[in-house]
Amino acid sequence: MKIGFLVNPVAGMGGKVALKGTDGEEILRRAIELGAVPEANSRAETALAIFREAALHHQFYTAAGEMGGRLLSENGLVHKTVFEPSKKTTSDDTKKSVSLMLEAGAEAIIFAGGDGTARDVCSIVGDRIPVIGIPAGVKIHSAVYAKRPKDAGTLVKNLLLGKVKRFVLAEVMDLDEDAFRKNIVNARLYGYMRVPDDREFMQNRKSGSTGSDESESMDVAAYVVKSMNDDEIYLIGSGSTTYSILQGLGINGTLLGVDAVLNRKLAGKDLTESDIKNILSGLEKEKRHLVITVIGGQGHIFGRGNQQLSPDVIRMIPKENITVIANSSKMSALFGKNLIADTGDTVLDEELKGYIPVITGFSKKIMAKVG
Amino acid sequence: MMDGLSRMKKFHQARWNEPIIYQLSEPGQRGVLVPGPCCDCVSKEEVLGTLPAHMVRKDKANLPEIAQLQLVRHYNHLSQGNIGVDGNIDIGQGTCTMKYSPKVNERLAGSPKLLHMHPLQPAKTAQGVLEIIHKTGELFKSISGLDVFSVQPGGGSHGVLALASIVRAYWRDKGEEEKRDEVITTLFSHPADAAVPIVKGYKVIIIQPDSEGYPDIEAFKAALSDRTAAIFFTNPEDTGIFNVRIKEFTKLAHEKGVLCCYDQANANGLLGITRTAEADFDMSFFNLHKTFSAPHGCGGPATGMVAAKKELRPYMPVPMVEYSPEKGYYLDFDLPKSCGKIKSFWGVIPVVLKSYSWIMSLGADGLREVSRVAILNNNYCMKKILAIKGASMSFPHHPSRIEQVRYSWEKLKQDTGFGTADVQRCIPDFGTHYWSSHEPFVIPEPFTIEPSESYSKTDIDDYCAVLAEISRMCYEEPEAVKNAPQNSTVHRIDDDYFDDPAKYSITWRSYNRKYKGYFEPK
Structure with a gap:
């Protein structure tokens, strides 16, 4: 299977320092000033540890360095780098990477980030191929994310083993961060992506025995x-x-x-x-x-x-x-x-x-x- | 003697890898030698010639050829690979009211006097059977406070179907069949109360519980209208909470002329304590195979006995079993407004007989004692389960329960990642089981335990000790949990195979929807 693998390295940095998100360069600068450290890669690694063995014979496409390349190299997974991001990664880097992954023939995309990342991925992929989100951001309102990083790992493993048989459209939601910082909650529905129909591991879902x-x-x-x-x-x-x-x-x-x-x-x-x-x-x-x-x-x-x-x-x-x-x-x-x-x-x-x-x-x- | 838990930890189920019976077939082997024609005066061809031509087989029947010993061994092996009510502490099957089915009643039901009856016999030659049906109804006059009865439905959901059919017949007679097209039920009523009226063409509206766990009466008021045909309520609900405001609901419904149907499939906590009539319901059904001790029969045949107020007699299924000194017991088909037949013939008679015998052996005081002990058992068991790490109960603000409790492993799941499905995979290793397919699945990681009156204090202690041990394993020995069951007939199954929507269709209707499309042209 050909899989796109992408980490938004700055996702989640605003959260611990109470910035309610990390969208935009200025906020990222303030987050770093306030002592935020990048965590998205460690969350992605938690997921990777679970699917690594199942992934050994699959082909990955990724962006270089902190956007995924480093993790895949360290874990010995076969991959091609489709994109070299700028030093300070932005939303455009996510979009470009995803679009090059699609060109390379990716059949599924795994990404680590928050609502902003999901929006960027969605703007390129839509509901064309399945995605699995590793939750690493401050804002997780989107239903495209697994409940926890290790749940995302299990889902990817199942996908690679051919055990995911049905998919469902899940919402990509995002808050307006500026409004949110002023305590105005103004979420919008930005789109839908195709995710495994799994009530045990996905956000906003309850497990049960009902049909699809x-x-x-x-x-x-x-x-x-x-x-x-x-x-x-x-x-x-x-x-x-x-x-x-x-x-x-x-x-x-x-x-x-x-x-x-x-x-x-x-x-x-x-x-x-x-x-x-x-x-x-x-x-x-x-x-x-x-x-x-x-x-x-x-x-x-x-x-x-x-x-x-x-x-x-x-x-x-x-x-x-x-x-x-x-x-x-x-x-x-x-x-x-x-x-x-x-x-x-x-x-x-x-x-x-x-x-x-x-x-x-x-x-x-x-x-x-x-x- | 070893304590219960130690014994159960050493359990190991028989595993025979038993082939199917056709694979055991050997040409020429016979279980029974069927005699041919008795003498030379008639040939095989002459005997066959007496049968209508279309009924004579053209091909040889494809039956396995096996001798009696090998046959007995085959079925014994299969039974040893199973867990049943007679082999385990069957309290994990909450809402199903598992209890002891006295073996003496099996002897009665197996008597040739009953076995050799035929449903097409004239009523005057079936007086005994009709008497048992009629007298069972008479007993239910006291148990329910209602007036007329039918034992026709072959199970609980079938009982709901009978009630929904009566509702339809009633509104047809009143000229409001078209207008009254809605039925109201509650989220924690038995799921059949929502599912079955849809089969009868009703639109079903479900009431969610309030924070106390009672059906939300304000939502009920908002749902009730002149389009409501009936309400279908279970009480106590599947959470084990008894709705103490039930009469307010029936009063509001009656003010709109709505028929009130009580799902008393599980009445095990109510016998001799409160009745259908006191809650002011017009109709009810009782599962003779649950509360009244007849075996469930692995999904039937069973009996969902319908009870109704006498005003509803004209709409009951035909025939009614009646008695008069002149005619004796007889079948009354003269109900022109009847909802018709619910099942062929008269009902599942062995089930009725077993329940009749059970009720007669206990008497009124005995029935009350059944419910008192069931409630005591349940509340004792609840205290023990709530002491287990990771376990909690639904609606904890409502501490008392009747005959069962819906619990949750939510905390266990948060702490360990193991939930109710994992506990279910572990429990066969202890020679017992529990059930986890809860509908609706709104209580996180649910399990429902119902220790009816048949289970002793030791049984309950042992079962709770097993749950506590599994909880300990989840916290301390995760690998053991991941690999369970080890000592059962079947090891861990990859259920993914069963969950492929492209492969399964549960019913013909769902098959059509799946492969022929959902939308019919208008």
Whole structure:
């Protein structure tokens, strides 16, 4: 197997010195001043120790030195260096390395970092090939990371041994670090990457005996499609679960955007707030529907990755026509927590509070509290 | 004498590497020599000629050829490679209510008087069997406080199906079948309460627990509407918590005209203490193979006995077993509004007989004692398990439990990386087992223990000592845990093979969905 291996050497440096992230040159400089030491390589090594033996006969592609080359050499793994990073590595170095790994024919990418790193990897790889994230950053909101470095090691080992049979799209989330330093939590959904469907070792997942997320999402989607009325508009929000509806209808929609469906056909793709208002205003209120999913590990239904759904837009749709869908492993991971509506309008957030049914399967809903 | 744990540590299961029976087949070997025609007056061809042509085999039957001794040895070997209720301390199968099934009842059920009955016999020649069915129902009048009964369903989930069918028949009769299309259940009710009504075409809404572990009554109020057909509640739930506010739920439901269905599959902590009628439910089902001692039969055949208020009699499955001094015991098919048949013929009679016998042998006081001892056993066991390093219980703020507890190895997992699946792999090395496929999987690293009244203090002490020993191994001997089981019939299995979605399909429906697509054109 051909595998890309990448370490963001400065990931995690902001955390110990309370800088809430390491994105940007200035913050990295301050982190070093405050005494931060690079830890990403040691975390990556923890993972590597577990998969090393299984990796001996595989071909790695990496970036030189602290970005992966050193670790692979020290551990005697066969590798080719596809990229020589600058002395101070930046986000661009990650992107360039990944893109060269893809050119070299990498079939999977293993990377160590945080949410920023995941974003960079995702911007190049998307959901084309499987990835496994070794958690080494300050911010880990993205579901593409294993729970711990050694869990990542086990997952890589299983992948190399051909034991990973199913994959699932996992969210790449990132906080706006500047806002976060001012204690404003403003996470966004940046994309999805393909990760092993493993509830034991992956972030935001609970182990259990239920079927795969993919087949569950299709169950949910089939139910939503069956319940659609003719001549009524259905806005389909961002997220992989809602995307299943579009897939089921054979519609070429967007994973991260908001699309509109009318009579089971695409009526608008990747809509902006004003597009949505235009479409909605053409129909009586009771014929306007919105289907959204729960995004991120905290249980957000609004305010994460669907900013097009502004307070004005939400107010144009009757509350009972807002359908929330989620697969049951997501709901299990949120067990005991409330869902969150963070629309940016506190009055509307208040109005959205209360109990709502979340569709988790065909004909199956679970009552959840928006708190 | 060695103490329990020391004995169990020395356990080693028989491993025979037994081939399948066809591989043991040797041409010419026979278990039984079937006699041919008795005399020369009739030929083999003449006998076969009396059969309809399409029923006569064209090819020789592909049966293994084996003598009796080799056959007995084969099945003995297979049984020795198994762990069953008669061979281990079977308290790790929480929610299943494992208990002693008195052997004398097997003798009764094996009697030729029962064995040679045929379900198509005229009722007047089956008075004894019908009497047992009817009298079992009479006993359940006291046990449940309800009025009418059916022993037709062949298991617990089948009992849920019967209730859902009655619900549908009821709303059809009231002219609201189309409108009332929702059923409400709770997250920790038995999973069948959510799954089965969907089979009957209902949309199911699940209520999550509040911080105390009770179903969230505010969520329930929000879910309840004029579209609700019925509620399906288990109580105590699979956490072992008894919902003391249950009557508030039934009251709210009845205010909307909703039918209330009680899943009493596991009633082992309630006998003689509280009844379906007191919680104001309209219907219920009881698993005769759990609480009422008939064996589970490895997934059946069993009996999920349906009980209902007399107002619901018109919708019950047909036939009902009735009695009148003139007709004796008879089958009443005259229920035009009935939900129909739930199962062919009348029910799994040996299971009914065993339960009838068990209830009669105990009497009312005995049944109450069963529940009191089951609750005592469970709370004693809970105290011991909570003292084990790494173990905790779900909803710890709610300290009392009825007949079972859902525990968690979350701390063990955090400390050692070993969770409930690892404990499950270790435990066969001690000659016992436990079950870990919990649905819903919301309690981290769950396990559920249910020490029913049959288990002695020593049994519970020994089982808890095994759990404590496995916990110690997780902390101190991780290699031993990784390599377990060592002394069992089967060693560690790579379950990856079973988890390949491209290869498995559990049902025909799931096969169609997988390979023919999810979406049917409208």
